Amino acid sequence: MSGPTLSDKIQEAAAAIRRLASKQGTSRAAASPEWRPEVGVILGSGLGDLALEVEDAVRLDYAEIPHFPRSTVMGHAGTLVMGTLEGRNVLVYQGRVHYYEGYTMEEITFSVRLMKALGAHTMLVTNAVGGIAEKLIPGDLATIRDHINFMGMNPLRGPNAEALGPRFPRMDDAYDVVLRTYAHDVAKAQGLDLKDAVYLALSGPSYETRAEIAFFRQFGAETVGMSTVPEVIVARHSGLRVLGVSCVTNALHGTYEEANHEAVVAQANEAKPRFIRLIRGILRDLPAPAPTATSGHH
Numbered sequence: 001m002s003g004p005t006l007s008d009k010i011q012e013a014a015a016a017i018r019r020l021a022s023k024q025g026t027s028r029a030a031a032s033p034e035w036r037p038e039v040g041v042i043l044g045s046g047l048g049d050l051a052l053e054v055e056d057a058v059r060l061d062y063a064e065i066p067h068f069p070r071s072t073v074m075g076h077a078g079t080l081v082m083g084t085l086e087g088r089n090v091l092v093y094q095g096r097v098h099y100y101e102g103y104t105m106e107e108i109t110f111s112v113r114l115m116k117a118l119g120a121h122t123m124l125v126t127n128a129v130g131g132i133a134e135k136l137i138p139g140d141l142a143t144i145r146d147h148i149n150f151m152g153m154n155p156l157r158g159p160n161a162e163a164l165g166p167r168f169p170r171m172d173d174a175y176d177v178v179l180r181t182y183a184h185d186v187a188k189a190q191g192l193d194l195k196d197a198v199y200l201a202l203s204g205p206s207y208e209t210r211a212e213i214a215f216f217r218q219f220g221a222e223t224v225g226m227s228t229v230p231e232v233i234v235a236r237h238s239g240l241r242v243l244g245v246s247c248v249t250n251a252l253h254g255t256y257e258e259a260n261h262e263a264v265v266a267q268a269n270e271a272k273p274r275f276i277r278l279i280r281g282i283l284r285d286l287p288a289p290a291p292t293a294t295s296g297h298h
Contacts, residue, residue, distance in 0.1 A: 040115030046268025142195035144244030165237035
């Protein structure tokens with residue numbers, strides 16, 4: 001007897017979230033069965049504190065949600081937060097799970113399927129990255145212009161569920177140009193020098209060798225990390241708009257700093273006030289999606 005399909009798991013998890021949220025009090029808007037998130041936010045290493053600023057919040061531990069994987073890495077709390085931020089309905093994942101933790105691609109992208117099922121039209125994905133390009137220094141924030149999938153795996157491999165998205169989704173416009181332009185306008189108004197970068201994703205968890213970094217630089221990569229790309233592929237498969245924002249936590253050029261996870265989290269913490277201010281500013285007047293952006297995939 002075959003187990004539940006991916007669609008079954010998504011619906012079961014979504015129903016459980018609604019049920020668990022309703023128990024947290026009808027005075028909270030997010031506890032209402034009619035509540036829908038507009039934006040799903042995934043917070044990367046050391047960037048989870050933005051979730052603490054969500055108002056009228058309903059908070060659920062990942063362990064409470066059926067089929068939802070648990071975060072096992074320092075800097076990833078493992079909490080789903082629903083509420084409002086800058087007057088916008090948000091679904092915030094305080095911590096993500098990674099391929100290197102031993103999860104399948106289906107499991108690490110389940111959060112994206114879920115935000116779509118709950119009603120979101122836009123995904124704001126964040127991460128901590130190493131800076132390959134010389135223009136990037138620790139503490140910099142950068143929008144993701146494009147990505148290179150070097151993880152050796154695609155989350156859409158296997159049978160395709162037409163109800164969830166097309167067999168061959170386009171990725172040439174993965175990172176929404178309208179949202180990226182808008183993010184840079186917000187940063188400029190804040191006096192923030194927001195960079196723009198091509199992100200390369202590896203499976204991890206080991207950091208990169210010097211030869212690999214030199215190779216990636218020739219490849220056109222400007223930042224490197226161990227997440228995000230599977231989530232973005234599934235978001236585009238689902239018809240979600242995507243904006244990506246990276247926090248550069250270590251430099252992989254010049255003197256080539258030795259990387260370690262504690263330093264990565266510490267640097268993300270240092271950049272946190274600027275990061276939170278930028279994301280709040282982006283959410284405040286987020287452009288509405290064009291009709292084609294959420295019209296489905298048929």
